[in-house]
Amino acid sequence: MQNHPFDQFFSGARAELPILLGVAPFGMIYGILALGAGLSPLAAQAMSAIVFAGSSQFMLVQLAGAGAPGLVMILTGFVINLRHALYSASIAPHTLGLNPVWKGILSYLLTDEAYAVSILHYNTDSAPENKHWYFFGAGLTLWTGWQVSTAVGIFLGAQIPAAWGLDFTLALTFIALVFPVIRDRPTLLAALSAGVTSILAAGLPYKLGLVTAALVGILVGLISERRQ
Amino acid sequence: MSIWIVMVSLGVLTFLTRLSFIGLLQRWQPSDLVRRALRYVPVAALMAIIVPELLMPDGALNLNPLNPRLLAGLLAVFIAVRTRSVTWTIALGMLAFWLLRWLLGLLGM
Numbered sequence: 001m002q003n004h005p006f007d008q009f010f011s012g013a014r015a016e017l018p019i020l021l022g023v024a025p026f027g028m029i030y031g032i033l034a035l036g037a038g039l040s041p042l043a044a045q046a047m048s049a050i051v052f053a054g055s056s057q058f059m060l061v062q063l064a065g066a067g068a069p070g071l072v073m074i075l076t077g078f079v080i081n082l083r084h085a086l087y088s089a090s091i092a093p094h095t096l097g098l099n100p101v102w103k104g105i106l107s108y109l110l111t112d113e114a115y116a117v118s119i120l121h122y123n124t125d126s127a128p129e130n131k132h133w134y135f136f137g138a139g140l141t142l143w144t145g146w147q148v149s150t151a152v153g154i155f156l157g158a159q160i161p162a163a164w165g166l167d168f169t170l171a172l173t174f175i176a177l178v179f180p181v182i183r184d185r186p187t188l189l190a191a192l193s194a195g196v197t198s199i200l201a202a203g204l205p206y207k208l209g210l211v212t213a214a215l216v217g218i219l220v221g222l223i224s225e226r227r228q
Numbered sequence: 229m230s231i232w233i234v235m236v237s238l239g240v241l242t243f244l245t246r247l248s249f250i251g252l253l254q255r256w257q258p259s260d261l262v263r264r265a266l267r268y269v270p271v272a273a274l275m276a277i278i279v280p281e282l283l284m285p286d287g288a289l290n291l292n293p294l295n296p297r298l299l300a301g302l303l304a305v306f307i308a309v310r311t312r313s314v315t316w317t318i319a320l321g322m323l324a325f326w327l328l329r330w331l332l333g334l335l336g337m
Contacts, residue, residue: 018314043231050239055277060238070229077238083273084246090266092249093258100251107247112277116270168297168325169318171281172304174274176317179308187271194272195279199289202280210276217272218265225264 003126005133012137015117020145022173023054023113025166027146030057031153032160037065041154048150052143053111054170056080059207075206082211086218087115091135094122098132106132109139111146116177190221294332300325 027048034044039061051057056077063073087110095103118135122128153160160166182188194217201209249256258266282301283289290298304321311317 018318021315022318039231043235046232047235047239050235051242052239053242056238056242060234064231064234070234073234074237074241077234078241078245081238081242081245083276084242085248086266086269086273088246088249089258089262090269092253092256093263095250096253096255103250104247107250108243110246110250112274116274119270165325165329168281168300169322171278171297171301172318172321173314174278175301175304175321176308176314178271178274178278179305180312182271187268190268191271191275194275198276198279199283202284202289209280210273213276214269214273217275218268221268221272222261222265 003130005130008130008133009137012118012121012134012139013141014137015121015134016114016138016141016145019113019117019142019173019177020149022169022176023142023145024149024152025169026054026173027149028153028156028160029162029167030054030061031150031155032157032162033058033065034061035154035157037061039064044154045147045150048147051077052108052146053077053081053084054146055112058167072206079206079208080210083112083214084110086214087112087119090119091115091122094128095132102132106135106139109136109143111139111142113173113177114139114142116174120181186221186225189224190217193217193220296325296328296332299328 030048031044034047034057035041039047044061047057047060051060059080060073060077063076088107091106091110095106098106114135117138118131121134122131178191182191194213197216198209198213201212203209204212278301282297283291283295285295285297293299300321303324304317307313307320308317
């Protein structure tokens with residue numbers, strides 16, 4: 001791969017493309033659920049641009065449909081999205097020299113799927129300059145896919161029955177991103193312990209189980225590293 | 229509260245969460261411990277999303293070995309490790325999910 005910004009940008013976009021296969025059905029389902037919960041098409045689409053975080057958008061429309069209070073919705077969505085602070089910490093050492101505009105754009109584009117692809121690239125041995133263009137390419141590709149699939153879901157509406165279970169593509173996407181990078185014992189133990197904790201802590205209020213499980217996984221990874 | 233207020237509030241909070249470390253740190257050299265801890269972030273965070281999707285599809289724990297999401301998910305893990313291909317993992321995983329649901333439906337399970 002060349003180090004030129006445009007080469008980096010297109011490499012990132014290309015790396016993100018297969019992920020759209022899993023994200024697009026999920027975005028469509030979101031659009032359908034949002035209308036079902038009583039949001040206007042404009043509000044449903046705006047949420048994909050303003051919040052731009054699939055899991056929390058799903059939760060938000062479910063809560064809206066159930067008539068939950070606004071503060072509960074904000075708090076729950078905020079807690080679900082807390083894991084992005086971990087992504088931010090993980091990316092931060094690589095973005096130190098960038099100007100505030102770059103930092104703002106990359107932060108807005110910091111989703112699970114763009115993060116997973118970009119951090120792998122940041123961690124490769126190639127020269128560090130212009131890797132933010134790769135992140136930008138991956139993030140913008142995902143952003144476009146998310147906006148378009150939301151619009152398709154809003155447009156098609158109930159023509160896509162919920163019984164198809166298309167939301168399962170999200171789990172499959174993350175499986176495809178996670179398992180190939182589990183190469184050593186501490187990483188495997190981090191994965192297993194995060195998975196088990198996510199079930200044990202599923203009953204915690206405001207979806208606190210997710211970030212709890214992530215932190216337990218990180219801790220177990222560190223501890224098992226020391227024992228080696 | 230209007231959905232617009234909820235959406236904008238959550239959008240701002242989510243953006244600030246994403247910006248947190250990226251925006252605040254100008255010259256951060258993470259300690260060795262922090263650096264090693266951060267290595268586990270992708271795997272730990274994504275597993276915390278994957279496992280409930282497989283085992284708690286309707287919000288309740290479903291450890292039935294014939295749970296189609298669990299079976300198709302395990303197959304997807306195998307495909308992901310063998311092929312390292314996002315496309316194949318999603319396509320074959322989804323196909324397996326639909327086939328399993330159809331078969332289990334035929335068998336009345």
